[in-house]
Amino acid sequence: DVKVTQSSRYLVKRTGEKVFLECVQDMDHENMFWYRQDPGLGLRLIYFSYDVKMKEKGDIPEGYSVSREKKERFSLILESASTNQTSMYLCASGGRTNYGYTFGSGTRLTVV
Amino acid sequence: AQSVTQLGSHVSVSEGALVLLRCNYSSSVPPYLFWYVQYPNQGLQLLLKYTSAATLVKGINGFEAEFKKSETSFHLTKPSAHMSDAAEYFCAVSDLAPFALNFGKGTSLLVTP
Numbered sequence: 001d002v003k004v005t006q007s008s009r010y011l012v013k014r015t016g017e018k019v020f021l022e023c024v025q026d027m028d029h030e031n032m033f034w035y036r037q038d039p040g041l042g043l044r045l046i047y048f049s050y051d052v053k054m055k056e057k058g059d060i061p062e063g064y065s066v067s068r069e070k071k072e073r074f075s076l077i078l079e080s081a082s083t084n085q086t087s088m089y090l091c092a093s094g095g096r097t098n099y100g101y102t103f104g105s106g107t108r109l110t111v112v
Numbered sequence: 113a114q115s116v117t118q119l120g121s122h123v124s125v126s127e128g129a130l131v132l133l134r135c136n137y138s139s140s141v142p143p144y145l146f147w148y149v150q151y152p153n154q155g156l157q158l159l160l161k162y163t164s165a166a167t168l169v170k171g172i173n174g175f176e177a178e179f180k181k182s183e184t185s186f187h188l189t190k191p192s193a194h195m196s197d198a199a200e201y202f203c204a205v206s207d208l209a210p211f212a213l214n215f216g217k218g219t220s221l222l223v224t225p
Binding site for chain 2: 043
């Protein structure tokens with residue numbers, strides 16, 4: 001089975017801190033995604049990447065950046081964390097087909 | 113962009129009753145459609161997917177969904193609800209390459225004894 005691993009399940013950070021959320025997949029997938037999940041809003045796409053060093057903005061990229069230096073790793077960066085970035089963050093990966101993706105367990109980030 | 117609308121943010125059924133979760137899609141091209149389930153404090157798990165083959169799609173845990181082009185719908189059903197089915201369910205449609213998923217807002221399923 002494809003495994004998508006997110007480095008932290010729970011994270012508490014202070015306003016203004018730089019925050020790194022890490023995601024690693026073990027199936028040599030080309031596509032990787034970062035979503036944010038909030039009650040009543042469902043999942044919203046922040047950024048995605050379809051190859052190493054390639055990145056594309058999703059629906060809500062403001063306040064975030066990403067890095068993909070290796071195929072298996074996709075990092076989400078909050079340059080200066082704010083309280084409105086308190087949320088559940090979900091990483092997903094998939095191959096070059098249109099058959100759905102595998103999600104990690106999520107990181108619940110609280111910014112205080 | 114392709115999108116989906118899930119009707120009903122909360123659905124409650126009795127154990128043993130039919131489960132019906134509604135999803136309508138908006139797509140300019142033949143869509144690829146998905147249902148995912150999320151249990152508390154977990155990530156999303158793929159239940160089933162429609163990829164333009166058979167219109168009736170069977171998934172895990174006894175769930176199935178039927179693609180109806182004339183109604184632009186992809187409703188999820190299960191003949192008999194089990195307590196363990198209580199979870200959040202998300203319908204999603206795949207956008208054009210590289211196939212980012214656009215999700216509905218989710219439906220929370222409650223199963224009562």
